[in-house]
Amino acid sequence: MTTLAQPLTGIVPIAPTPFQPNGDLDLDGMRRVLDCMIDQGVDGICILANYSEQFLLSDEERTALLDLSMAHVAGRVPVIVTISHFSTRLAAARARQAAMAGAAMLMMMPPYHGAALKADEKGMLEHFQHVAEAGRIPIMVQDAPLSGVTLSVPFLARLAREVPLVQYFKIEVPGTAAKLRSLIEAGGKAIVGPFDGEESITLMADLDAGATGTMPSALLPDLIKTVITAHAAGDRCGAHAAYARILPLINYENRQCGLRATKTVMMEGKVIKSDAVRHPLEPLHPVTREGLLELARAADPLALRWGR
Numbered sequence: 001m002t003t004l005a006q007p008l009t010g011i012v013p014i015a016p017t018p019f020q021p022n023g024d025l026d027l028d029g030m031r032r033v034l035d036c037m038i039d040q041g042v043d044g045i046c047i048l049a050n051y052s053e054q055f056l057l058s059d060e061e062r063t064a065l066l067d068l069s070m071a072h073v074a075g076r077v078p079v080i081v082t083i084s085h086f087s088t089r090l091a092a093a094r095a096r097q098a099a100m101a102g103a104a105m106l107m108m109m110p111p112y113h114g115a116a117l118k119a120d121e122k123g124m125l126e127h128f129q130h131v132a133e134a135g136r137i138p139i140m141v142q143d144a145p146l147s148g149v150t151l152s153v154p155f156l157a158r159l160a161r162e163v164p165l166v167q168y169f170k171i172e173v174p175g176t177a178a179k180l181r182s183l184i185e186a187g188g189k190a191i192v193g194p195f196d197g198e199e200s201i202t203l204m205a206d207l208d209a210g211a212t213g214t215m216p217s218a219l220l221p222d223l224i225k226t227v228i229t230a231h232a233a234g235d236r237c238g239a240h241a242a243y244a245r246i247l248p249l250i251n252y253e254n255r256q257c258g259l260r261a262t263k264t265v266m267m268e269g270k271v272i273k274s275d276a277v278r279h280p281l282e283p284l285h286p287v288t289r290e291g292l293l294e295l296a297r298a299a300d301p302l303a304l305r306w307g308r
Helices: 027-039 059-073 088-101 121-135 153-162 176-190 203-208 221-232 236-257 260-268 286-299
Strands: 045-047 079-082 105-108 139-143 166-171 193-196
Touching: 027 045, 027 059, 045 059, 059 079, 059 088, 079 088, 088 105, 088 121, 105 121, 105 166, 121 139, 121 153, 139 153, 153 166, 153 176, 166 176, 176 193, 176 203, 203 221, 203 236, 221 236, 236 260, 236 286, 260 286
Parallel strands: 045 079, 079 105, 105 139, 139 166, 166 193
Antiparallel strands: none
């Protein structure tokens, strides 16, 4: 098992899962994605997340990607493994598997299935307790609208206090900055890693609120990192300028493309051979695709030229 020598901060993007045009896993492409991300200067990598199309992967494919990623990254950066599942038993088994493979951290959403099947706060607390006991490594709670679960600040603070391995929080809900600020105030030292997500679309406000990290896609982490570095150094003018330069691309990714954006840019940059997504997801419309690449060429992220 891997332990973190110090709290994880900075930029920890989601690795996309590359597929061949027929929908099969592209394992060589996955290795190239991981190498590209490390060259982007990331502080960690998250695999098997929603932006990795985890909901379209079989258990056997999850295991193959976990083993490949841990072996290929080989300790160069910490790896976070997403293990969300409605079943506490299965989430705990995934946690144990990820920890034994060398994951530095687990990420998970609260238990939910569809729009109406959710656990109450007692059930959620027990769910996280069982996962913590199984994995015995830090846990990041993903607080996102996709689950349809309301995670109140008092409950999250209680979760951090009562399940000590629940230390990190990825907040990506409307009003993220306000929720981060309230969570930090309510949880104190138990909130080790307050992060934002959602492609870093509200990054400046979230950093001002106390976020110590961000978890965007792997499209432009090298450019987002300049914002974080400038902000941490107290250079607000530099941070604002760097953020203003990349915000059109982030906005286009978030509002028009979703998880398909990184694959399209990485294919253009010859990181991967195909930007295929699995059905029922649809590929980008050609006009949307060209709009994305136009903005990417202007911003010039490493992913657009890594393999050229």
